[in-house]
Amino acid sequence: MKVPRSSGLAALVPFLSLIGHAASINLTVATSGGNSSSSTPIGIMFEDINHSGDGGIHGQLLRNNGFQGDDQNLTAYAAIGSASLAVDSSTPLNSAITHSLAVTVPSDATGEAGFSNEGYWGIPVVAATYNTSFWFKGDFSGALTLRLVGASSGTVFGSASVDVTGSADDWTYVQTTALESNATAPDGNNVWEVVWEDASAVAGKTVWFDLVALYPPTFKNRPNGLDPRIAEVLDQLGGGFLRFPGGNNLEGESEDNRWKWNETIGPVEERPGRQGDWTYPNTDWLGLIEYLEWAEDMNLFNILGVWAGLALNSGGNTPLTGDALQPYIDDVLNELEFLLGDSSTTYGAQRVALGYSEPFPIPYVEIGNEDNLSGGCDSYPERFQRFHDAIKAAYPDIIIIASTNNADCLPSPFPEGAWQDYHTYSARDDLVGQFNLWDNWNRSIPIFVGEYANRDSDEQQWPYLAGAVSEAVFLIGVERNSDVIRLAAYAPTLQHVNGTQWVPDFVSYDASPTGVVKSTSYYVEQIFAANHGDTTREVTSDTAFGPVYWSATADSSSGAYYVKLANYGADVQSVSVSIEGATGSAATTTLTGGETDANTLEAPDTVVPVSGSVEAADGVFTLELPAWSVVVLSTA
Numbered sequence: 329m330k331v332p333r334s335s336g337l338a339a340l341v342p343f344l345s346l347i348g349h350a351a352s353i354n355l356t357v358a359t360s361g362g363n364s365s366s367s368t369p370i371g372i373m374f375e376d377i378n379h380s381g382d383g384g385i386h387g388q389l390l391r392n393n394g395f396q397g398d399d400q401n402l403t404a405y406a407a408i409g410s411a412s413l414a415v416d417s418s419t420p421l422n423s424a425i426t427h428s429l430a431v432t433v434p435s436d437a438t439g440e441a442g443f444s445n446e447g448y449w450g451i452p453v454v455a456a457t458y459n460t461s462f463w464f465k466g467d468f469s470g471a472l473t474l475r476l477v478g479a480s481s482g483t484v485f486g487s488a489s490v491d492v493t494g495s496a497d498d499w500t501y502v503q504t505t506a507l508e509s510n511a512t513a514p515d516g517n518n519v520w521e522v523v524w525e526d527a528s529a530v531a532g533k534t535v536w537f538d539l540v541a542l543y544p545p546t547f548k549n550r551p552n553g554l555d556p557r558i559a560e561v562l563d564q565l566g567g568g569f570l571r572f573p574g575g576n577n578l579e580g581e582s583e584d585n586r587w588k589w590n591e592t593i594g595p596v597e598e599r600p601g602r603q604g605d606w607t608y609p610n611t612d613w614l615g616l617i618e619y620l621e622w623a624e625d626m627n628l629f630n631i632l633g634v635w636a637g638l639a640l641n642s643g644g645n646t647p648l649t650g651d652a653l654q655p656y657i658d659d660v661l662n663e664l665e666f667l668l669g670d671s672s673t674t675y676g677a678q679r680v681a682l683g684y685s686e687p688f689p690i691p692y693v694e695i696g697n698e699d700n701l702s703g704g705c706d707s708y709p710e711r712f713q714r715f716h717d718a719i720k721a722a723y724p725d726i727i728i729i730a731s732t733n734n735a736d737c738l739p740s741p742f743p744e745g746a747w748q749d750y751h752t753y754s755a756r757d758d759l760v761g762q763f764n765l766w767d768n769w770n771r772s773i774p775i776f777v778g779e780y781a782n783r784d785s786d787e788q789q790w791p792y793l794a795g796a797v798s799e800a801v802f803l804i805g806v807e808r809n810s811d812v813i814r815l816a817a818y819a820p821t822l823q824h825v826n827g828t829q830w831v832p833d834f835v836s837y838d839a840s841p842t843g844v845v846k847s848t849s850y851y852v853e854q855i856f857a858a859n860h861g862d863t864t865r866e867v868t869s870d871t872a873f874g875p876v877y878w879s880a881t882a883d884s885s886s887g888a889y890y891v892k893l894a895n896y897g898a899d900v901q902s903v904s905v906s907i908e909g910a911t912g913s914a915a916t917t918t919l920t921g922g923e924t925d926a927n928t929l930e931a932p933d934t935v936v937p938v939s940g941s942v943e944a945a946d947g948v949f950t951l952e953l954p955a956w957s958v959v960v961l962s963t964a
């Protein structure tokens with residue numbers, strides 16, 4: 329629901345003036361003093377959960393394209409015409425891609441034959457030039473037709489004929505940009521097809537296919553890049569950092585199943601993929617370099633997660649310690665050499681050979697993920713210290729982040745200069761209760777709030793307004809302490825609604841061209857990311873916190889003030905904000921609506937921010953905070 333500042337609220341103003349100013353909350357923002365504040369408080373936490381990578385932000389749209397993971401079957405494929413399909417392990421593409429699709433056409437075949445792939449519960453077909461490719465092996469040379477087709481409607485959105493020359497002995501790579509869609513599909517119910525228009529051309533034969541791929545024009549036109557439908561939404565968040573590749577998905581169900589950096593680089597046909605930790609296979613086409621390019625393209629700095637000796641093995645896990653840990657410490661040093669080393673180093677040379685002459689910036693490395701859980705606590709002091717010391721010895725400038733702030737699981741003393749990561753998934757009142765959490769935190773240990781969200785129950789499908797206001801209250805508590813609580817990210821970030829393991833989520837989508845939803849939680853972060861200075865300013869008041877919460881920052885170069893206000897309650901609140909010397913008008917951004925209003929696929933714009941302005945009178949801005957609202961006042 330859009331709530332213009334003038335409509336229903338204006339009607340309340342005369343009533344409020346009748347009851348006088350007694351109810352007004354008076355805030356005075358200091359014009360000097362304060363602490364240095366994080367310049368990039370908000371960012372993105374990413375791991376492949378809910379098909380957020382494959383089937384989400386990664387641009388490749390076809391599913392099960394390399395038959396990776398633990399369970400190889402025909403998921404997403406269907407036969408066309410007289411063809412029959414089978415997953416075949418006897419005709420591998422190579423040692424990394426060990427299964428292929430065998431397409432067999434009967435000897436008496438006529439008419440069309442071939443196969444389709446339905447993508448991730450559909451394909452978001454838009455009017456665009458597609459980049460499509462596949463490998464095939466078989467005794468066939470001639471024309472193949474590639475099509476994008478509405479699965480129920482039969483509408484052909486794009487069709488291209490490619491002449492291929494095959495061989496029964498070797499795999500042939502086919503790549504073309506000839507497939508163009510001339511329309512945007514009305515929904516996501518579309519498939520990609522490979523067809524012999526005259527099946528007699530392959531009658532009685534089997535032809536093998538592998539690594540079918542389909543990309544729309546990608547975000548910033550990167551090869552093997554991101555889907556702009558989703559990437560643009562994350563770009564518009566205006567965040568400062570990207571934490572990757574997890575999260576639990578870094579950890580693996582077993583040591584061998586962990587995310588391995590060296591198997592996510594190089595040509596995609598050399599990436600074996602793995603069974604991810606969230607029930608489905610990962611192709612790893614969104615690999616180490618692709619994450620770094622994503623960060624580069626959105627002007628984000630990198631927080632690189634590394635495996636720290638703890639797998640998730642639900643059967644009872646024994647974290648690696650002592651000598652058993654050393655190869656994994658060495659592996660992280662190799663990864664960092666790959667990213668940071670020059671061409672005289674073994675792994676730096678490998679990066680240069682892949683075409684990346686410049687090193688990638690790695691300011692932060694996080695050791696593991698949630699090591700206070702999954703049986704990791706007792707061994708983490710040793711594990712953290714050893715990774716920390718080894719990385720610091722080689723790269724003194726990298727800031728090391730521990731994956732918990734639970735002192736029981738950390739070395740004592742805690743290494744100087746290192747940070748700690750705090751996670752919270754909390755019911756909304758509990759999140760509001762964490763407003764004061766950091767007020768007495770040890771000022772020499774910076775905190776990264778690596779994952780937070782209002783989560784009232786594991787049945788909660790969508791973020792909703794009052795929950796998002798509780799997140800704003802929590803973030804205001806972070807900002808008031810931003811001398812030491814430096815960064816925060818909502819999690820999980822992305823969700824395909826047809827393949828979900830965790831709700832609620834920040835940005836949700838289905839396979840339709842327009843089906844992307846920015847949640848109420850997204851808008852809170854977007855407003856916070858756009859409005860902050862580099863110095864906290866003390867705010868004094870005659871009123872205690874609750875249900876209204878506030879904080880202020882100022883920008884030392886421009887002199888602008890940013891005052892954040894959250895009303896976590898069902899009553900309108902009158903607030904006056906005094907900033908000595910302030911004149912003219914300030915911009916306001918307001919997020920409000922009904923307490924339980926949520927943005928959903930059916931109603932994505934239920935709650936959106938509204939811009940306004942307010943005039944200063946004698947250095948005082950007078951505002952009405954709607955019930956359940958987040959309001960930011962900016963003098964910039």
Ligand SMILES: *[C@@H]1O[C@H](CO)[C@@H](O)[C@H](O)[C@H]1NC(C)=O
Pocket residue numbers: 349350351352353354870871
């Ligand atoms: C806020 O200031 C006004 C005007 O000075 C005053 O009437 C009101 O009582 C103050 N509010 C509180 C809560 O003290």
Ligand SMILES: *[C@@H]1O[C@H](CO)[C@@H](O)[C@H](O)[C@H]1NC(C)=O
Pocket residue numbers: 361362363771808809811864865866867
């Ligand atoms: C600055 O930080 C100190 C703690 O180091 C805190 O007591 C004080 O309230 C902070 N001031 C502001 C304006 O944030």
Ligand SMILES: *[C@@H]1O[C@H](CO)[C@@H](O)[C@H](O)[C@H]1NC(C)=O
Pocket residue numbers: 392397399400401402403607608609
């Ligand atoms: C097929 O494999 C997928 C993983 O790619 C798995 O989720 C699904 O359960 C499997 N289906 C069958 C019928 O085995």
Ligand SMILES: *[C@@H]1O[C@H](CO)[C@@H](O)[C@H](O)[C@H]1NC(C)=O
Pocket residue numbers: 449450825826838
């Ligand atoms: C995807 O999920 C939506 C919402 O639950 C549902 O309406 C739709 O039928 C699902 N689509 C597929 C292909 O499963």
Ligand SMILES: *[C@@H]1O[C@H](CO)[C@@H](O)[C@H](O)[C@H]1NC(C)=O
Pocket residue numbers: 484485486487510
């Ligand atoms: C493009 O649009 C026309 C109608 O304007 C339609 O007949 C055709 O099938 C569409 N597809 C292709 C591949 O041209």
Ligand SMILES: *[C@@H]1O[C@H](CO)[C@@H](O)[C@H](O)[C@H]1NC(C)=O
Pocket residue numbers: 459460461503505543551552
């Ligand atoms: C098409 O995709 C391939 C594989 O990702 C890539 O190498 C190529 O550069 C892309 N071509 C265009 C025109 O985007």
Ligand SMILES: *[C@@H]1O[C@H](CO)[C@@H](O)[C@H](O)[C@H]1NC(C)=O
Pocket residue numbers: 588590591659
């Ligand atoms: C990647 O590195 C691990 C060591 O951490 C090694 O076991 C594995 O064989 C390597 N993979 C490839 C493809 O070289």
Ligand SMILES: *[C@@H]1O[C@H](CO)[C@@H](O)[C@H](O)[C@H]1NC(C)=O
Pocket residue numbers: 741742743744770771772773
């Ligand atoms: C704060 O943390 C530092 C670094 O770990 C430690 O040296 C110091 O003793 C701590 N201060 C308090 C009051 O716990």
Ligand SMILES: *[C@@H]1O[C@H](CO)[C@@H](O)[C@H](O)[C@H]1NC(C)=O
Pocket residue numbers: 700701732733734749750751752
């Ligand atoms: C682990 O730390 C998180 C905060 O980062 C906390 O919510 C959780 O309760 C901790 N669990 C244990 C077992 O200490």
Ligand SMILES: CC(=O)N[C@H]1CO[C@H](CO)[C@@H](O)[C@@H]1O
Pocket residue numbers: 606607608826827828829830
């Ligand atoms: C394909 C896939 O990942 N499916 C899973 C999606 O998440 C639900 C739980 O929310 C699982 O039941 C599915 O197996």
